[in-house]
Amino acid sequence: MSSNNCEMRYSCKMQTQWITVGISGCTNGGKTTLASALANRFSGSIVVNQDDYFRSDDSKEHVLIPELNHKNWERLESVNWDAMMEHLENIIHSPPPEKHSLLIVEGHIIFNHDKIRNLFQKKYFLTLNREECLRRRVQRIYEPPDVPGYFDICVWPMYMLNLQDVEKNCPDVKYFDEGSSEDSDDDDDEDKISLLQRQIEASPYTYENHVKLISVCRKEKEYEELFAARERMSELFPMTPELWIDWINDERKVGSSKLDLRTRLNSLYERALKDYPSVSIWSEYGQFAIGTIGDSFPKCDLDRVREIFERAITSVGIHVVQGSLIWESFRELEVYWLIQLKNNETASKGN
Secondary structure (H helix, E strand, O other), rough: OOOHHHHHHHHHHHHHEEEEEEEEEEEOHHHHHHHHHHHOOOOOEEEEEHHHOOOOOOOOOEEEEEOOOOOOOOHHHOOHHHHHHHHHHHHHOOOOOOOOOOEEEEEHHHHHHHHHHOOOEEEEEEEEHHHHHHHOOOOOOOOOOOOHHHHHHHHHHHHHHHHHHHHHHHOEEEEEEOOOOOOOOOOHHHHHHHHHHHHHHHOOOOOOHHHHHHHHHHHHHHHHEEEEEHHHHHHHOOOOHHHHHHHHHHHHHHHOOOHHHHHHHHHHHHHHHHHOOHHHHHHHHHHHHHHHOOOOOOOOHHHHHHHHHHHHHHHOOOOOOHHHHHHHHHHHHHHHHHHHHHHHHHHHOOO
């Protein structure tokens, strides 16, 4: 089918009796639930799910995430749009069974496709905050499954990019926050902690239960249970950069003496890098190390911090997007050291 014919057939949407509805938004935002509710409300409606048109895992069209060795399922390339558009055309050019029948299309990137997004008379976008999105996502099973770090490196950043594209190119979208009233009838958090601890005891290799327990303990500032939960999880699973950074930040809040805290944080950074040598962890580690340099800027402290930055550059310095953060921090360290040297020389001459 030629692109011109395709464009002409899509322009016929205003001549059909179908009411076309697009539902997009954040992963796990409630798109499928809303689509099903609308279909049940308006008889004769049809729901088309974007997920049914994902390319096979071995498709050469996929874009690989090098640091994860995993396909990027949040990009347009992950979907067979030609097959999806052919299906939609067939529906649009057939008579609807009822006067108010809806053609509902739902998917997390349907508004990012320049032809698909122009099909809809009604457009709805469901949003979630990061914490709620992650909480919901870890409770679902994906095929292929999410690898550690996929949410932090791919899912959330791609959602934000796709949202910006929608805001720019779909001015007639209505937005709804689906996380505002979540869990209003849930049991209190103390009961949740006990329940999750029992579930982990019974099934220690259920990853999402560990994440849930950490989240609830952190919310309630139950630090003893929180640190125990993190230690237990780290024994069984590699943890994401976000989980490690949260752990380190919480240790800062409740740490004891300055020296003990420094030793503890240094240990946590090293453990985090064994799990996931990400730019975010290396960057935080470098800034932490700079903060431990003594007031007189002794050479021994400088050498120790330099060694950390040199390891960071070897590990992630060539990262296409964020590697420059490490180089810039290292450069600022050396510039500050030169300033200190000059100041010391000036002070010596004055004496």
